[in-house]
Amino acid sequence: MANTQETTRILRRLLAEGMNSRAERLLSRMRPPDRGPVLSGLTPPEIRTVMDLLFEKRRAASTLKELPPELLPQIFEALGDERLGQILARLELDDRVEVADQLDPERRDRVIDLLPENRRSELLQAELYPPQSAGRVMTTRLVSLHEEMTAQQAIERLRETGDTLETILYVYVVDDKESLRGVVPIRRLVFAPPERLCSEIMIHNPVSVRADADQEQAAALVSRYNLLAIPVVNEEDRLLGVITVDDVIEVIEEEATEDMYLLAGLSEEDRIFSPASRSIRKRLPWLLANLGLALVAASVVWAFQSTLEELVALAFFMPVVAGMGGNTGIQSLTVTMRAITLGEIAFSSGLRAISKEVTVSVANGFVLGVISGTIAYFLEDSAVLGVALFLAMVITMGVAGIMGASVPLLLKAAKLDPAVASGVIVTTTTDIVGFTTFFGAGTYLLRVWS
Amino acid sequence: MANTQETTRILRRLLAEGMNSRAERLLSRMRPPDRGPVLSGLTPPEIRTVMDLLFEKRRAASTLKELPPELLPQIFEALGDERLGQILARLELDDRVEVADQLDPERRDRVIDLLPENRRSELLQAELYPPQSAGRVMTTRLVSLHEEMTAQQAIERLRETGDTLETILYVYVVDDKESLRGVVPIRRLVFAPPERLCSEIMIHNPVSVRADADQEQAAALVSRYNLLAIPVVNEEDRLLGVITVDDVIEVIEEEATEDMYLLAGLSEEDRIFSPASRSIRKRLPWLLANLGLALVAASVVWAFQSTLEELVALAFFMPVVAGMGGNTGIQSLTVTMRAITLGEIAFSSGLRAISKEVTVSVANGFVLGVISGTIAYFLEDSAVLGVALFLAMVITMGVAGIMGASVPLLLKAAKLDPAVASGVIVTTTTDIVGFTTFFGAGTYLLRVWS
Numbered sequence: 001m002a003n004t005q006e007t008t009r010i011l012r013r014l015l016a017e018g019m020n021s022r023a024e025r026l027l028s029r030m031r032p033p034d035r036g037p038v039l040s041g042l043t044p045p046e047i048r049t050v051m052d053l054l055f056e057k058r059r060a061a062s063t064l065k066e067l068p069p070e071l072l073p074q075i076f077e078a079l080g081d082e083r084l085g086q087i088l089a090r091l092e093l094d095d096r097v098e099v100a101d102q103l104d105p106e107r108r109d110r111v112i113d114l115l116p117e118n119r120r121s122e123l124l125q126a127e128l129y130p131p132q133s134a135g136r137v138m139t140t141r142l143v144s145l146h147e148e149m150t151a152q153q154a155i156e157r158l159r160e161t162g163d164t165l166e167t168i169l170y171v172y173v174v175d176d177k178e179s180l181r182g183v184v185p186i187r188r189l190v191f192a193p194p195e196r197l198c199s200e201i202m203i204h205n206p207v208s209v210r211a212d213a214d215q216e217q218a219a220a221l222v223s224r225y226n227l228l229a230i231p232v233v234n235e236e237d238r239l240l241g242v243i244t245v246d247d248v249i250e251v252i253e254e255e256a257t258e259d260m261y262l263l264a265g266l267s268e269e270d271r272i273f274s275p276a277s278r279s280i281r282k283r284l285p286w287l288l289a290n291l292g293l294a295l296v297a298a299s300v301v302w303a304f305q306s307t308l309e310e311l312v313a314l315a316f317f318m319p320v321v322a323g324m325g326g327n328t329g330i331q332s333l334t335v336t337m338r339a340i341t342l343g344e345i346a347f348s349s350g351l352r353a354i355s356k357e358v359t360v361s362v363a364n365g366f367v368l369g370v371i372s373g374t375i376a377y378f379l380e381d382s383a384v385l386g387v388a389l390f391l392a393m394v395i396t397m398g399v400a401g402i403m404g405a406s407v408p409l410l411l412k413a414a415k416l417d418p419a420v421a422s423g424v425i426v427t428t429t430t431d432i433v434g435f436t437t438f439f440g441a442g443t444y445l446l447r448v449w450s
Numbered sequence: 451m452a453n454t455q456e457t458t459r460i461l462r463r464l465l466a467e468g469m470n471s472r473a474e475r476l477l478s479r480m481r482p483p484d485r486g487p488v489l490s491g492l493t494p495p496e497i498r499t500v501m502d503l504l505f506e507k508r509r510a511a512s513t514l515k516e517l518p519p520e521l522l523p524q525i526f527e528a529l530g531d532e533r534l535g536q537i538l539a540r541l542e543l544d545d546r547v548e549v550a551d552q553l554d555p556e557r558r559d560r561v562i563d564l565l566p567e568n569r570r571s572e573l574l575q576a577e578l579y580p581p582q583s584a585g586r587v588m589t590t591r592l593v594s595l596h597e598e599m600t601a602q603q604a605i606e607r608l609r610e611t612g613d614t615l616e617t618i619l620y621v622y623v624v625d626d627k628e629s630l631r632g633v634v635p636i637r638r639l640v641f642a643p644p645e646r647l648c649s650e651i652m653i654h655n656p657v658s659v660r661a662d663a664d665q666e667q668a669a670a671l672v673s674r675y676n677l678l679a680i681p682v683v684n685e686e687d688r689l690l691g692v693i694t695v696d697d698v699i700e701v702i703e704e705e706a707t708e709d710m711y712l713l714a715g716l717s718e719e720d721r722i723f724s725p726a727s728r729s730i731r732k733r734l735p736w737l738l739a740n741l742g743l744a745l746v747a748a749s750v751v752w753a754f755q756s757t758l759e760e761l762v763a764l765a766f767f768m769p770v771v772a773g774m775g776g777n778t779g780i781q782s783l784t785v786t787m788r789a790i791t792l793g794e795i796a797f798s799s800g801l802r803a804i805s806k807e808v809t810v811s812v813a814n815g816f817v818l819g820v821i822s823g824t825i826a827y828f829l830e831d832s833a834v835l836g837v838a839l840f841l842a843m844v845i846t847m848g849v850a851g852i853m854g855a856s857v858p859l860l861l862k863a864a865k866l867d868p869a870v871a872s873g874v875i876v877t878t879t880t881d882i883v884g885f886t887t888f889f890g891a892g893t894y895l896l897r898v899w900s
């Protein structure tokens with residue numbers, strides 16, 4: 001990686017001097033994922049030349065699928081429809097779906113029309129599955145065998161598949177109706193007696209996933225059972241495709257990004273180097289919604305205007321109440337959300353989780369309330385301020401614990417993503433509860449103690 | 451998963467009636483990761499019986515390594531030192547390290563002394579590597595071949611490894627000094643002409659990772675190059691072990707948890723069902739540090755006491771300034787942190803990232819400033835309030851963008867985890883900047899315009 005800039009410079013010089021075959025050799029010595037950063041340093045005409053060189057050596061497709069998304073528009077621009085169609089045809093189904101998704105609709109239709117019939121219909125079929133479903137990330141490059149084939153026949157069949165062999169880890173065994181019956185790890189097949197039937201050496205009832213299930217479910221199964229690939233089936237258990245572990249890793253990384261992004265109210269398409277205009281447009285609606293909620297919190301303070309005028313020191317400690325409530329809520333929220341994502345919590349154990357989080361946050365609220373209440377009392381020489389702050393801290397942090405643990409569980413029970421808006425619901429609620437208890441207690445104590 | 455409770459009930463009845471062989475059959479039909487939830491519903495004596503049954507069928511080790519960490523203390527209690535040692539000896543190195551880590555130090559030493567010599571020395575060796583390093587998560591169960599072996603000899607060697615065969619995906623090729631020279635995917639080996647030398651069919655310069663490197667680096671390489679396993683070497687390139695993709699998935703999940711946890715100031719050991727007392731102890735120090743920072747923000751408000759007394763409406767809009775600044779900062783922080791974790795950003799492109807985030811947040815600050823400033827002006831009929839709020843929003847959100855993007859980059863440059871304390875640094879700074887500009891502008895305008 002350190003020599004990316006150096007490699008880019010050499011490549012550009014070779015291209016400028018027309019030494020294309022040397023440029024091609026340089027590129028072919030690199031691993032596909034390492035070509036992306038180098039390509040991003042080239043001009044559009046250079047990119048076109050490089051893609052042509054790669055295409056001739058059948059390396060264009062493997063390069064394209066490894067490129068960072070922000071580089072794709074430039075590459076698309078540098079390539080003609082026909083060349084793009086040829087590259088697309090060589091991609092595995094899941095990568096084909098992903099690349100086609102990045103094209104603008106009009107061009108997409110033109111390019112898809114140029115695909116060979118079987119590649120086109122496969123693509124259109126995959127696009128019928130919901131976004132982020134298993135059907136969208138599966139590949140159809142798999143070997144399925146009938147249960148009555150022998151090991152010998154199976155191996156011959158495998159030899160026929162030729163160059164794709166190395167990406168195949170399991171062979172799947174189906175019955176007359178093409179229903180999935182079992183799986184044979186390829187190593188087991190190779191060392192089995194030649195006359196054995198597939199049905200005798202296969203693992204029965206393999207773990208599988210429905211094509212319309214969320215990709216996250218496929219990833220969770222692969223992770224849970226330590227698989228290298230998971231078969232994808234339809235509602236009648238017919239084998240449709242397979243999701244391999246490298247795609248599962250991508251799904252897990254994507255889902256982690258999604259969780260963090262949703263918590264912060266960010267859209268998936270808002271990445272570090274996406275255009276500023278897009279980031280502004282994507283973030284603004286969420287910030288506006290937040291502004292609305294902040295104004296609700298403001299109106300709570302407004303309602304206590306006369307109390308504030310009487311004891312202006314209450315305003316000093318507003319950041320303490322809001323900050324501690326928010327932090328406590330986010331802690332409970334993070335622990336709960338992570339437990340949901342990693343499958344450590346079911347709805348049935350939800351009550352246990354909530355009661356634990358409340359215990360923790362009330363206990364910490366008590367400690368922090370005593371400390372901050374004492375400080376407030378001595379700084380302002382006001383018992384009202386000290387006691388109101390103590391009460392507000394205990395109650396607000398308790399509520400923050402309840403909200404932090406229950407909001408994601410409720411969202412999940414409602415079949416929503418537990419991360420959606422959790423953060424803002426929790427922090428806004430704690431702000432409102434915090435200011436209400438703080439100023440409410442202050443108002444009451446001012447009346448009673450004077 | 452739905453029938454865990456049902457299975458637990460049946461298992462308990464079988465155990466109560468002494469039908470141990472039926473209980474054993476029930477357990478053996480389950481996949482190892484599914485046994486954990488069932489075991490967690492048993493009493494200690496039942497757990498002991500179950501572990502004995504599993505042990506006799508050589509299933510105890512595979513069950514133990516799949517158990518959720520919070521269940522381990524109970525299991526350890528139910529097992530004698532000797533039995534635990536026998537189970538530990540059957541675990542692969544990475545799982546052995548992990549389980550031994552969970553034992554209290556005294557018992558750990560006793561149990562390790564009971565291990566066969568080679569298992570013990572392997573374990574003690576692995577524990578010399580830093581926590582979360584590649585050396586701690588590698589397994590030593592691998593097949594390495596000399597480069598001058600033929601394919602035929604290699605396959606015979608593989609047959610000898612017997613039952614572990616199915617977990618082996620690659621064979622590694624070494625030279626006289628045991629230095630890693632290449633890798634042969636097992637499928638390629640099987641279909642190669644028998645007399646070919648390993649050195650002729652191997653892939654040269656395989657991707658490898660140093661034993662003392664962070665496990666995250668191993669995971670990033672496996673993810674980047676779509677590997678199924680990565681060899682682990684020492685500083686002289688000697689082959690020490692291998693990390694398989696299932697462990698890489700665990701690392702990726704752990705690291706995502708760690709990022710989210712660090713942002714919220716949580717400790718790794720603080721999980722949804724860890725004892726409340728531990729969660730309280732782990733969270734309190736961080737909350738105390740936060741309280742200190744919130745008091746700094748409070749002192750900013752205190753410094754503007756006389757302004758507040760003159761225009762108490764300023765207090766109403768404190769939650770708006772603090773909330774919008776905090777949200778904007780967290781958005782920039784999340785985008786930047788995720789880009790760092792996924793390797794999309796280098797320090798050299800850091801300035802570009804920061805300038806983009808500032809552009810986005812100032813633009814959004816302008817829009818939100820106009821809206822909230824206008825609302826404030828009309829509600830309170832105060833131009834001072836409206837203009838001060840507008841200025842505070844633009845400046846605070848701009849600073850939030852700078853901080854959100856630069857804090858994690860600076861932490862990374864200082865070789866710290868970019869997530870450590872980022873959240874609290876960003877939100878505290880925006881609070882302080884926000885209140886200072888809001889009250890500062892208010893004070894100035896009150897003086898000038900009256």
